[in-house]
Amino acid sequence: MSTRTDAPTRREQILKEAARLFAERGFHGVGVDEIGAAVGISGPGLYRHFPGKDAMLAELLVGISGQLLTGAKQRLKEADGVAPGVVLDSLIEGHIDFALDDRPLITLHDRELDRLRDSDRKLVRQLQRQYVELWVGIVREVYPDLGEPAARSAVHSVFGLLNSTPHLGRAGSLPGRGATAELLHRMARGALAAAGA
Amino acid sequence: MSTRTDAPTRREQILKEAARLFAERGFHGVGVDEIGAAVGISGPGLYRHFPGKDAMLAELLVGISGQLLTGAKQRLKEADGVAPGVVLDSLIEGHIDFALDDRPLITLHDRELDRLRDSDRKLVRQLQRQYVELWVGIVREVYPDLGEPAARSAVHSVFGLLNSTPHLGRAGSLPGRGATAELLHRMARGALAAAGA
DNA sequence: CAGGGAGGTTAGCGGTCGTTAACCTGATGG
DNA sequence: CCATCAGGTTAACGACCGCTAACCTCCCTG
Numbered sequence: 001m002s003t004r005t006d007a008p009t010r011r012e013q014i015l016k017e018a019a020r021l022f023a024e025r026g027f028h029g030v031g032v033d034e035i036g037a038a039v040g041i042s043g044p045g046l047y048r049h050f051p052g053k054d055a056m057l058a059e060l061l062v063g064i065s066g067q068l069l070t071g072a073k074q075r076l077k078e079a080d081g082v083a084p085g086v087v088l089d090s091l092i093e094g095h096i097d098f099a100l101d102d103r104p105l106i107t108l109h110d111r112e113l114d115r116l117r118d119s120d121r122k123l124v125r126q127l128q129r130q131y132v133e134l135w136v137g138i139v140r141e142v143y144p145d146l147g148e149p150a151a152r153s154a155v156h157s158v159f160g161l162l163n164s165t166p167h168l169g170r171a172g173s174l175p176g177r178g179a180t181a182e183l184l185h186r187m188a189r190g191a192l193a194a195a196g197a
Numbered sequence: 198m199s200t201r202t203d204a205p206t207r208r209e210q211i212l213k214e215a216a217r218l219f220a221e222r223g224f225h226g227v228g229v230d231e232i233g234a235a236v237g238i239s240g241p242g243l244y245r246h247f248p249g250k251d252a253m254l255a256e257l258l259v260g261i262s263g264q265l266l267t268g269a270k271q272r273l274k275e276a277d278g279v280a281p282g283v284v285l286d287s288l289i290e291g292h293i294d295f296a297l298d299d300r301p302l303i304t305l306h307d308r309e310l311d312r313l314r315d316s317d318r319k320l321v322r323q324l325q326r327q328y329v330e331l332w333v334g335i336v337r338e339v340y341p342d343l344g345e346p347a348a349r350s351a352v353h354s355v356f357g358l359l360n361s362t363p364h365l366g367r368a369g370s371l372p373g374r375g376a377t378a379e380l381l382h383r384m385a386r387g388a389l390a391a392a393g394a
Numbered sequence: 395c396a397g398g399g400a401g402g403t404t405a406g407c408g409g410t411c412g413t414t415a416a417c418c419t420g421a422t423g424g
Numbered sequence: 425c426c427a428t429c430a431g432g433t434t435a436a437c438g439a440c441c442g443c444t445a446a447c448c449t450c451c452c453t454g
Contacts (some may be wrong), residue, residue: 010431019385023260024311025311025312026223026224026225026309026312027223027225027226028223028224028226029224029225029312031410031411032412032413033411033413038271041413041431041432041433042432042433043413043433043434044412044413044414044433044434045431045432045433047412047413047414047430048431048432052412052413053411053412053413061311063254063307067228078441089361092366092367104400105327109439110364112223112340113223114223115222115223115236133204149370149372150372150376152366152376153365153380154374154380154384155381156361156365157358157359157365157381157384158358158384159360159361159364160357160358160359160360160361160364161354161355161357161361161388161392162357163356164354164356164380167307167353167356167357168350168353168354175344175346175347179347180350181331181447183282183347183350183351183354183392185352186391186392187351187354187388187389187390187391187392189357189391190342190387190388190389190390190392191384191385191387191388192384192387193387193391194383194387194388194390195217195380195387197383197384207401207439228436228440228441228442229441229443230441230442238401238402238403238406238440239402239403240402240403240443241402241403241404241443241444242401242402242403242444244442244444245401245402246401249442250441250442282417294452372450
């Protein structure tokens, strides 16, 4: 499992705060001085850790896409031979965990992609595409009547459903993390079941 | 019905192009010169039609929220006495029409709200809240076992599902508008049915 | 036919923002 | 004990951007 207990490095602090600020006010809406202030240093001090503001966004987005993909691949590998429906449940669970634990990153994920340099954007798009195709494969195993274009549309729509977590009461008005996760899971399965008919 | 056939006014041209540009590159990522160029005039000419860049965004967001709400109220009124399931279908259909016909606006809707002046933002939030509550009421009629917080979460998630249209192949890779609308509709019903169990 | 408003134009101001330059400081290791 | 270097600091530059000023040109109307 290797859950980290060490103190976060300065670089990680910066990335975390930058993600939060970018998600709140948009990439262009946040100045480097604000990011610096959020970690207790001021403005240009950030350039000791990153070559520029763009690089922070790039590292965040590549990191998100890579994490989602490798997590899914891991779950795929661990569940070898089990029923495809169970594998699908595992994928859904992984995505929900991510959406609930890293809301700012989920927000950035589909909001600021176009602010990247061409090469970075291509990389992120490629990782995203792999992730989608992995889902499409499993979904079509569970619902063989679903054509490939329809399955892809359905998967994107389920992502929309699962990524709605930032809109669910910023305050603690929602009925606890576990119940929310379970509700989202049921809805995702219900949506996919309805798609495959 | 009053479907418009007249030529769009300059103001409407500007709003449409501004919506597209804001959705593509973010509010802060678009300059007034670009908006002007998109309608064939240049930069400061926009100030003959709007008091500022903020005002364009405000009018767009208030317009979206208002249109969604009044459309839903209309559907509610027309369907008086019919089964709540049918009313829910009508709400879903209205939302899908909007999401498919005005993708840039749907994108702006949940992306640039925080760039508004306080008063405008409050207004938009109020319209959005009314829209959500209207849905929650109908959903709870159809699925009486659903508690109010769960119903609200479910509604937000269904919005996430329906608003995923911008992510469905920008090119014509998706299987036609009618089929897409039908798929989204089925998935929304499936998700809600799964939530209410 | 005068004139005035609607709807453009270009020039330019003021502020903000990303980035660089130059400098400082405390820990670290030979 | 001195050299080095990681990790800060402030000052300032250059570009960009929203907006205003000043001006021009139709078109419509009394």
